[in-house]
Amino acid sequence: MNTLFSQLPSIDGLLREPALQALTAQYGHQFVTHTLRQMQEDARTAILKEGALPKWHPAWAQQAATRLAAQQQSALRPVFNLTGTVLHTNLGRAPLAESAIEAVSTVMRGAVTLEYALDEAERGHRDRALASLLCELTGAEDACIVNNNAAAVLLMLAALAPGKEVVVSRGELVEIGGAFRIPDVMRQAGCQLVEVGTTNRTHLKDYRQALSDNSGLLMKVHTSNYQIAGFTKTVDEAELVALGNQVGLPVVTDLGSGSLLDLRQYQLPAEPMPQSLIAAGVSLVSFSGDKLLGGPQAGIIVGKKALIAKLQQHPLKRALRVDKMTLAALEATLKLYRQPELLRQNLPTLRLLTRPAQEMLCQAERLLPQLQPAYDAHFSLEIAPCWSQIGSGSLPVDRLPGYAITFRAKDGRGSTLNALAQRWRRLAMPVIGRIQEQRLWLDLRCLEDETRFVQTLTS
Numbered sequence: 200m201n202t203l204f205s206q207l208p209s210i211d212g213l214l215r216e217p218a219l220q221a222l223t224a225q226y227g228h229q230f231v232t233h234t235l236r237q238m239q240e241d242a243r244t245a246i247l248k249e250g251a252l253p254k255w256h257p258a259w260a261q262q263a264a265t266r267l268a269a270q271q272q273s274a275l276r277p278v279f280n281l282t283g284t285v286l287h288t289n290l291g292r293a294p295l296a297e298s299a300i301e302a303v304s305t306v307m308r309g310a311v312t313l314e315y316a317l318d319e320a321e322r323g324h325r326d327r328a329l330a331s332l333l334c335e336l337t338g339a340e341d342a343c344i345v346n347n348n349a350a351a352v353l354l355m356l357a358a359l360a361p362g363k364e365v366v367v368s369r370g371e372l373v374e375i376g377g378a379f380r381i382p383d384v385m386r387q388a389g390c391q392l393v394e395v396g397t398t399n400r401t402h403l404k405d406y407r408q409a410l411s412d413n414s415g416l417l418m419k420v421h422t423s424n425y426q427i428a429g430f431t432k433t434v435d436e437a438e439l440v441a442l443g444n445q446v447g448l449p450v451v452t453d454l455g456s457g458s459l460l461d462l463r464q465y466q467l468p469a470e471p472m473p474q475s476l477i478a479a480g481v482s483l484v485s486f487s488g489d490k491l492l493g494g495p496q497a498g499i500i501v502g503k504k505a506l507i508a509k510l511q512q513h514p515l516k517r518a519l520r521v522d523k524m525t526l527a528a529l530e531a532t533l534k535l536y537r538q539p540e541l542l543r544q545n546l547p548t549l550r551l552l553t554r555p556a557q558e559m560l561c562q563a564e565r566l567l568p569q570l571q572p573a574y575d576a577h578f579s580l581e582i583a584p585c586w587s588q589i590g591s592g593s594l595p596v597d598r599l600p601g602y603a604i605t606f607r608a609k610d611g612r613g614s615t616l617n618a619l620a621q622r623w624r625r626l627a628m629p630v631i632g633r634i635q636e637q638r639l640w641l642d643l644r645c646l647e648d649e650t651r652f653v654q655t656l657t658s
């Protein structure tokens with residue numbers, strides 16, 4: 200064992216080698232030395248535990264180069280999202296529009312008028328410019344922007360009904376992935392949840408009977424990710440607003456995704472629109488920036504001026520506010536909605552959601568012969584119709600027809616397919632598909648850079 204230890208090179212010796220000097224020039228002395236120390240430690244552990252030098256000995260420089268490159272790689276790796284879920288929360292939801300990307304890089308470079316009004320002496324507030332734009336697009340009186348829609352719901356509750364009762368239908372006590380549950384948020388905001396109605400049926404009289412001296416708010420939550428079918432009854436916003444007006448209580452709606460456009464014109468499933476709820480008289484409506492809107496992660500609240508002022512003045516707003524990059528991306532995204540006729544072209548989310556199945560079929564026919572030679576030996580490749588999902592809390596039953604290239608292991612083993620999926624996850628630009636019915640599916644809906652895709656999968 201001692202002879203093995205004596206074969207370990209010294210760090211000083213290694214650092215004098217030309218290959219390591221090149222690495223030092225690239226990565227810096229400190230980082231290279233740190234990596235060499237780790238390698239030395241790994242080598243000692245290998246000798247103690249396995250009685251042998253590590254596999255990479257004596258190629259220390261090469262191993263150092265590999266480790267340094269791996270550690271220098273960004274933790275946020277661009278991937279090909281071929282999962283079939285367009286707004287994939289774990290893959291960062293909406294891809295941004297080019298104009299939003301440009302807007303972000305512009306404001307990143309230096310000072311901007313974030314809270315500074317050029318034409319008045321007074322300090323502007325950071326949501327001001329976007330609030331005007333949001334009012335134009337939704338018909339609301341004012342707006343407030345926070346970090347995400349979960350934050351928007353928390354802020355609305357904490358600012359409008361602290362220590363008070365908030366009345367919600369039992370059918371709307373939703374859980375969204377990642378531990379967002381209405382009853383929990385309610386508790387965190389310091390409100391008391393009052394559930395009314397039953398799971399399948401809630402009537403206006405249920406809300407009315409639940410009112411007390413301590414009622415603070417009537418709330419509606421859009422049941423984004425599930426549907427109650429059959430013998431059902433819900434109270435719509437307009438009815439609830441009428442009750443709210445009678446008893447002097449605001450009505451707020453957590454819309455989840457929301458869409459500023461009527462998606463039915465694109466043959467997509469209908470999604471409630473913030474502007475319709477504002478028109479129905481709802482006091483505040485909240486929705487996400489990075490779901491169907493197609494922008495950056497943000498929570499958008501639109502509604503009555505006096506209530507938005509309460510949100511803006513609440514201490515939580517300071518904790519939940521967004522930075523200049525988010526505001527820049529959101530502003531650029533919202534501006535695209537001024538030209539709805541160009542939106543399919545300019546907004547990637549809408550472009551991907553509305554891709555014609557025929558286009559994906561042609562793409563599959565182009566790609567299949569290019570991929571085949573590299574995989575033929577162990578897999579049979581096929582073009583297959585498939586169903587994509589919108590994702591991000593949209594109804595899982597609403598599916599979009601498309602096409603996939605599928606890989607079936609010739610040996611019929613699940614482990615062969617898993618190994619393929621794993622190999623693709625380790626590529627320089629990982630390819631993420633889904634395994635289903637003993638096939639690995641690459642749903643082509645979100646594939647735009649075909650050249651890079653073919654290069655990635657065949658080199």
Ligand SMILES: *Cc1c(COP(=O)(O)O)cnc(C)c1O
Pocket residue numbers: 347348349350373375379420421422423424453454455456486487488497498591592
């Ligand atoms: C998605 C969703 C949320 C959470 O929104 P984030 O922007 O992800 O924080 C809250 N409520 C509903 C109804 C949702 O669909």
